[in-house]
Amino acid sequence: MELILNTVRRIDYDQTKEFAFGDTQSLEDHLAIAFLNPKNFKELKLTKDTHIKLANDEGSIILKAIEDENIPDGTILLPVSIWANQLTKVQETEIFYKNIIVNVKAINEPITKYEDIINKIKGD
Amino acid sequence: MKRYTCSGCSLLCDDIMIRSDGLFIDEVIGACLKGKERFDQVTTENRITSPMIRIDNELKKISWEEAMEIVVKIIKDSSNPLLYGFSNSCCGAQSKGIELAQKIDGFIDSNASICQGKVLGMANEYGINLTTITEIINKTDLIILWGANPAETIPRLLNKTLFSRGKFRMTGREIKTLVIIDPVKSASFNVMGVRDIALQIEPGKDIELIQALKDECCQADSIPTEGVAGVDAEDLKRILLHIMGTENGVIFLGQGILKSDKENHLIREILEFIQIINSKQEKGRMGLVMMGGHYNMAGFDHMALSLTGQIGGLQFKDHCLLKGNDSIVKKINSDDFDCSIIVGTDPISHLPYSLSSKLAKKSIILIDNQMTATAELADLILPTAITGIECEGLAFRLDQVPIHLEKIINPPSNVPSDETLLNQIITKLNEKGDR
Numbered sequence: 192m193e194l195i196l197n198t199v200r201r202i203d204y205d206q207t208k209e210f211a212f213g214d215t216q217s218l219e220d221h222l223a224i225a226f227l228n229p230k231n232f233k234e235l236k237l238t239k240d241t242h243i244k245l246a247n248d249e250g251s252i253i254l255k256a257i258e259d260e261n262i263p264d265g266t267i268l269l270p271v272s273i274w275a276n277q278l279t280k281v282q283e284t285e286i287f288y289k290n291i292i293v294n295v296k297a298i299n300e301p302i303t304k305y306e307d308i309i310n311k312i313k314g315d
Numbered sequence: 316m317k318r319y320t321c322s323g324c325s326l327l328c329d330d331i332m333i334r335s336d337g338l339f340i341d342e343v344i345g346a347c348l349k350g351k352e353r354f355d356q357v358t359t360e361n362r363i364t365s366p367m368i369r370i371d372n373e374l375k376k377i378s379w380e381e382a383m384e385i386v387v388k389i390i391k392d393s394s395n396p397l398l399y400g401f402s403n404s405c406c407g408a409q410s411k412g413i414e415l416a417q418k419i420d421g422f423i424d425s426n427a428s429i430c431q432g433k434v435l436g437m438a439n440e441y442g443i444n445l446t447t448i449t450e451i452i453n454k455t456d457l458i459i460l461w462g463a464n465p466a467e468t469i470p471r472l473l474n475k476t477l478f479s480r481g482k483f484r485m486t487g488r489e490i491k492t493l494v495i496i497d498p499v500k501s502a503s504f505n506v507m508g509v510r511d512i513a514l515q516i517e518p519g520k521d522i523e524l525i526q527a528l529k530d531e532c533c534q535a536d537s538i539p540t541e542g543v544a545g546v547d548a549e550d551l552k553r554i555l556l557h558i559m560g561t562e563n564g565v566i567f568l569g570q571g572i573l574k575s576d577k578e579n580h581l582i583r584e585i586l587e588f589i590q591i592i593n594s595k596q597e598k599g600r601m602g603l604v605m606m607g608g609h610y611n612m613a614g615f616d617h618m619a620l621s622l623t624g625q626i627g628g629l630q631f632k633d634h635c636l637l638k639g640n641d642s643i644v645k646k647i648n649s650d651d652f653d654c655s656i657i658v659g660t661d662p663i664s665h666l667p668y669s670l671s672s673k674l675a676k677k678s679i680i681l682i683d684n685q686m687t688a689t690a691e692l693a694d695l696i697l698p699t700a701i702t703g704i705e706c707e708g709l710a711f712r713l714d715q716v717p718i719h720l721e722k723i724i725n726p727p728s729n730v731p732s733d734e735t736l737l738n739q740i741i742t743k744l745n746e747k748g749d750r
Contacts, residue, residue: 195518199499200570200608202348202467206664210687211356250668261500266518268499272664273688279667284645286429286667289571290519309691312663312675 192234194227194267196245196278196291204270215305222272223252223302226259231267235297244298247291250277250311252303267295273308316344320720322610322703323350325713326448326469327720335723340704347470356701357724361686363698364728374696383743385695389654389678390744396421397652399643400682402609403659405708405720408733409611409618412658415741417631422652424628424643425615426660431605432616434568434582435715436626438603441586446565446602447714453481457557457564459494461585462521462571463606464501469713472567472606473506492557496524497571512554520544521572524551525584531555532591558592562599569606604714609660610703613711647673654678658733659699661687682733699733700726708734 209218225243227235235243235256243256245267252274262268269275271288280287320329323346331350334342343354356362366382367374377385390396398416401409402425409425416423425432438445451458458477465472480487493511495503498518507513516524520543527543528551542548558564566589572581592601607613616626623629623636628646630637646652647670654677663671664687681693690696700706703720712718726732731739 197499197518197571199501200464200468202470202502206661208352210661210664211352211359211361211685263498263515263518266498276664276666276671277668281644281648281667281669284642284648286644286670309663309688312668312672312688313692314672314676 192231192295193292194231194265194295196247196267196269196275196293197289198269198271198275198279200271204272206270206272218305219302222270223254223274223305224257224270225254226257226262226268228262228264228266229258229260230264231295232256232258235295237297241297241299242302243295244300245278245293245295247278247280247293249280252277252308253298253300254302267293273305274303277303277308277311316342319723320703320718321346321350321353322701322710322720323347323353324469325607325610325612326472326475327610327710327712327718328471328475329718333723337724340724349470353701354704356685357704357727359685362727363684363686363690363696364730365698367696369694374690382695382697383739386680386697386740387743387747389680389695390419390656390740391747393419393421393654393678395651395653397643397646397655398423398658399655399662400426400658400660401615402426402607402612403702404733405611405702405706405710406614406618406717407708408658408702408737409615410622411734411737411741413618413622413629415656415737416629417634417636418741418744420631420634421656422628422630422641422643422646424641424646425612426609426665427607427612427615428627428642429644430570431568431607431612432627434603434605435613435616437582437586441590445715446604447716448475448604448712449716450563450602451476451565451604452479453483454563455481455565456490457492457494457561459496459558459564459566460503461496461566461568463567463569464497464499464503464571465567465569465606466502466506468569468608469606473503476565477506494554494557496521512550512557514546514550514554517545522581522584525581525588527551528555528558529584529588529591532559532588532595558601559596560599561596561601564592564599564601565604566601567604567606570608607713611710613713613715614709617711617715617717644670652677654680656680656682657689657693658682658737659684661689663688663692682736684730697736698728698730699736700730702732705730706732706734708732
């Protein structure tokens, strides 16, 4: 299904804090996540053990999905992070961190590892 | 105990009580979670305290002498260097960064150019007076958070502005109305009282909302009965009543506005809306504050303006400033650079993949104090002191007010400040002769 991706800063899911005090595991635990409205969560047939794959023209990532009734129907929220920035867009001189259309589906695969993203950026 | 200013975010709270013997920070009182984290960064395991070079994909410690030789070599081998970051550095370091860019014919830009910097430039075009935190504390009776969630990004902002009792009023929170406009019910919604208004608009519909408010300002009863952008028509009229009746109002523009599609158009619409309000208002005025994240995001444009007469990205050629405003996004996207000097920021994490992958393909010199994704890819890392804790400096608060940051303790391993390090690089380049 298609959802609108917005990136947000949240104090409990803060990239700067994880880099300063955490490790790779805590980065993945706190930032490789997505918040969804319970209605969309149900429509995607998600369970606590399944993950979601988000994809658009820029790339794809697999994240842990979290139900959040404060998220509007049709919207998916990602903490500002290196994961979210695999899907954010650049057009000419502007960066778009919000209102990005992404295709979302349930998937039985592990979340995208931090190391894999770094290797992809490096071009390995 | 002594009172210090916190450099945890752009609010620069100047009421943090700290007990320290000059070697360690023993106690911090009054800081928010972000501020506390800033002070805790001093002793974190992920702190970088010695220069490092990447050899065979592994970071290896080297001496400062070796590091400075390598910096000079990378710069001398470059014909088109890029300098980026500086929002987590004091104004002195920003000034040295501009001096370095001029010396090496580079392009320099700060995080502000992809954040609040463009609003400041546009606000100047419209002639809108920015307001200050002090004025908000003392006078404001209407606070509008538009795409802003200060409860999680600048945690003490609402404490200071919404719950404060101003010098010129005998009343505080009870006469202040809070309006939150956001598609997401954020943590800031939790501070709302009975007279406050929450507008949970449909995502990406800010333009429709602002245009409806502008139209209603100019011609009454122009709001469609079915409402606009998912907001009830009666709520819109209620907001306009507050806006037109305010003695002193402020709109905090957050990242939700700054990072949306067609953002320039949207910001212009908001600025025009404020202009209309202020022209129609007879007893009050509406001000604007931009919610930057990094503690000195506002500083770079002040330094650039005072040193060169221009704000935003600065391109130097033959040691002279070229006219025009390239942006960091355009420079990286068009591969118009051959090495980068990154200061106090993490563009590999913060920029979209299409930009970070291009940045990673060229040599990166990173000046920072902790491990980040950019540090994972940097060719050379030069550690520096944490400003406002381990070295002093000047920073501009989010309302453009300059604040002095004091040194509390000595930095580990005597690492230099950003300003000192950049000055050392300039001196080293001078010793080795011009490029």
